[in-house]
Amino acid sequence: MQAFLADCTRSVLEGDADLAVKLALEALDRKYPPLEVIENGFVKGIREVGRLWEEGTLFLPELVMGAEAMKRAMNVLQPALGKGARPESAGHVVIGTIEGDIHDIGKTLVATMLSANGFEISDLGADVPAARFVDEAEAKGAGCIAISALLTTTMSGQKRVVEELAKRSLKGKVRVMVGGAPCSDEWAREIGADGYAGDAVAAVTLAQSLMGGR
Numbered sequence: 001m002q003a004f005l006a007d008c009t010r011s012v013l014e015g016d017a018d019l020a021v022k023l024a025l026e027a028l029d030r031k032y033p034p035l036e037v038i039e040n041g042f043v044k045g046i047r048e049v050g051r052l053w054e055e056g057t058l059f060l061p062e063l064v065m066g067a068e069a070m071k072r073a074m075n076v077l078q079p080a081l082g083k084g085a086r087p088e089s090a091g092h093v094v095i096g097t098i099e100g101d102i103h104d105i106g107k108t109l110v111a112t113m114l115s116a117n118g119f120e121i122s123d124l125g126a127d128v129p130a131a132r133f134v135d136e137a138e139a140k141g142a143g144c145i146a147i148s149a150l151l152t153t154t155m156s157g158q159k160r161v162v163e164e165l166a167k168r169s170l171k172g173k174v175r176v177m178v179g180g181a182p183c184s185d186e187w188a189r190e191i192g193a194d195g196y197a198g199d200a201v202a203a204v205t206l207a208q209s210l211m212g213g214r
Helices: 002-013 017-029 034-055 060-080 105-116 130-140 156-167 185-191 200-210
Strands: 092-097 120-123 144-148 175-179
Touching (some): 002 034, 002 060, 060 200, 092 105, 105 144, 130 144, 130 156, 156 185
Parallel strands (some): 092 120, 092 144, 144 175
């Protein structure tokens, strides 16, 4: 079993999505506990991917491939989890690119990495009005909203999300993360957001911090 779990970890580290799916299916065939395979196999891989990215050992294409391998393995294993044996959720995050901005590659990578690290995700896509972020957070009981802006002309939309939360007395109850090329820690403080993340791995760390971590 330990050798099998090591293979699961390796499939994510190497960004081999086909191998990850093959191993996930094999785990079901062998009747291995899905929760153990996820937490002691694939999750170990994605955490190591994040660590190596922060070290500068891995680069963006490898990060994307590792996250995709993790995501595809989870798609196989999650339906097999019994209601009482699901991994503890790290929290629910509503994510999207703000209205007027159609860039979504970075946002999608952040969503994938958050999902790979145990967060429930509501991905609203791109060109999302400020009010819709808050509507979705209310509807889903989300603890965090993550807003991407890649253009200086759309950054003000991130501020409107914070203002909308305040208007509905949700500021502080629903945390706000911002990201994107023109954003910064200073910008996050200026608009009253709870934090800024410069890349997908930083977004995972920030979300864990804002939502209590694990």
